[in-house]
Amino acid sequence: MNRRTAFLTTLAxxxxxxxxxxxxxxxxxxxxxxxxxxxxxxxxxxxxxxxxRPAVELPSxxxxxxxxxxxGDKERDAVLADSEQSIKAxxxxxxxxxxxxxxxxxxxxxxxxxxxxxxxxxxxxxxxRVTGKYRYYHSAVQVRDGGEAxxxxxxxxxxxxxxxxxxRKVNKTPVTENSYVLYTTQLRKxxxxxxxxTKLLSERGHDQCRP
Numbered sequence: 001m002n003r004r005t006a007f008l009t010t011l012a013x014x015x016x017x018x019x020x021x022x023x024x025x026x027x028x029x030x031x032x033x034x035x036x037x038x039x040x041x042x043x044x045x046x047x048x049x050x051x052x053r054p055a056v057e058l059p060s061x062x063x064x065x066x067x068x069x070x071x072g073d074k075e076r077d078a079v080l081a082d083s084e085q086s087i088k089a090x091x092x093x094x095x096x097x098x099x100x101x102x103x104x105x106x107x108x109x110x111x112x113x114x115x116x117x118x119x120x121x122x123x124x125x126x127x128x129r130v131t132g133k134y135r136y137y138h139s140a141v142q143v144r145d146g147g148e149a150x151x152x153x154x155x156x157x158x159x160x161x162x163x164x165x166x167x168r169k170v171n172k173t174p175v176t177e178n179s180y181v182l183y184t185t186q187l188r189k190x191x192x193x194x195x196x197x198t199k200l201l202s203e204r205g206h207d208q209c210r211p
Contacts, residue, residue: 052192054103056088059095062130064088067137068153075143079187082107082195083151087136090116094123094130097165109190112197131170132160138208147189154209155181182206 064087068080086107093101099121108116123129135156143149158175186199 053082053085053194054089054106056085056092056103058088058092059131061132062091062095063133065133065135067135068139071141073143075149075189076141079141079143079149079151079195080139083153083185083187083197084136086197087134090120091130093120097124097127097129099124106194106196108197110198112200127165128162129165130160131163134160149187149189149195151183151185151187153183154206155183156209157181177205177210180205180209180211182209 064084066080066084068084070077071080086104089101089103089107093099093104099117101120104116104120105113137154137156139151139153141149141151156179158179161173162171163169164171182203184201185197187195187197190196
């Protein structure tokens with residue numbers, strides 16, 4: 001159940017949770033007409049800390065589109081907002097090559113935190129990170145009594161790729177049905193008022209997410 005299943009398989013790492021992206025299940029296969037491309041150094045964009053939440057800083061070669069309409073409900077919209085930041089925070093940890101980055105740990109706990117740490121460490125060991133464009137859509141959020149919630153959503157990985165840090169080469173890969181992933185997350189509201197992820201499952205190529 002991985003966002004970068006092929007990458008982790010290459011590293012001989014198995015996890016239930018991954019929070020980066022790819023264009024296909026074959027990271028070493030060049031995209032048609034592209035091949036490996038060099039990524040130039042770009043300035044860093046940032047989201048400032050607020051309400052006790054950590055700041056997240058990412059290079060400008062990473063971009064995110066969240067097609068998650070506001071629900072009009074304060075708590076459900078808070079789940080969506082914190083989930084957006086949790087996704088970016090994991091990518092920040094990968095970019096920083098720090099499997100114990102404080103930002104992602106502020107949005108994950110228990111099983112989800114342990115599995116995410118393992119996943120980030122795989123990128124650190126490989127001296128690689130992610131780059132490209134990410135899109136999230138088809139969100140469905142529910143908030144239950146007792147400060148618990150669930151969020152189901154889709155991710156489009158078709159324009160996101162790996163970059164190996166030694167030569168800063170972007171490994172372009174072809175798009176397949178597995179470039180579209182369905183996620184199901186369980187969250188709880190902690191004592192700081194942050195919706196943190198406790199569990200996350202994913203399914204590649206799900207009918208709900210494919211174009």
